[in-house]
Amino acid sequence: LNVIGVDIGGTNVRAGPVAGGHLGDVVRRFHDGTGSDKVPYQTLLDGVLSLIGELRGRVVCEAIGISVSGILSLDRSTIISNSQTDWVGRALAQDVAAITGLPAAMENDGNCATWAEYVSGVGRGVDPFALMTLGTGVGGGVVVGGRLALGSDGFAGEFGHICVETRAGLECPCGASGCLEQYASGRAIVGRYSSGPNGRFRETPGSRPPALSPGEGRTVEVRLARGLESGEPWAARVIEDAAAKIAIGVSAIVRVLDPPIIGIGGGAADLGAPLLTAIRQAVENYAGIDARRLRVQLRLARHREYAGIVGSALLAAERLLDHCPSEDRSP
């Protein structure tokens, strides 16, 4: 059984075949005009279809799963909200299914990553389970009773918009201010680190963390990781401050869901143990007297770069092929 997982990111689309929980060779295509944030829907669709065509030339596929950022309709047919305004209102999975003749299912990227961890990562056998992703934004997902919790309107598990700063919070594109995403996304962490201890960026009401281009962001991330390793004070400070905000989000998840394990994923999870230690410490500081009772474990996600591909494929198998996810669990 091969299911193609498609992961639609900010600058590229990647796809790979997943069989028995294992990912085969991944193919990718960059959006036209990389770096631009306006990709026409037809360009996206053409890119997705060409990758699927390429993979079908190599392996036999039964279904397609698609991971996309933003908010989807409750029935998962339509993109309701996305920073790419031309994609809003589009039924991407249906369009892909109509052209390829294969059943296709679409899911939010945070939910896909959560499902990948639940089926074959740090959330395996863990119920309830929550994953928080620290990537371009902050997202995540929740599994309860063996199912992804979608909520009544389809956007459960949007941890990035938990308010962590009620006074003079940074402005968020969602319309609120003080959202976790503005302090703890991979982009926010790297942007703040790049501006330096006496740098140009000041956290003032209405301001937003500086945005770096993907290449620039990656370079700064590597510098930050090295800084953490070598004990550089500014690197430690940036991570401590982000961890303090993440801890508020983690504590909220614990209060609502009481999961035994919370996974931490997304690009910032590549910072590894120093990030995890800082979050754990911050949770204990924040939770105060309750810390002794907070037995929740924090674990780095197993699926990183390919979480969207693997998770969307596993979800498509589950939803479209009436396929028990346990069969896909790797040994």
Ligand SMILES: [Zn+2]
């Ligand atoms: Zn927000």
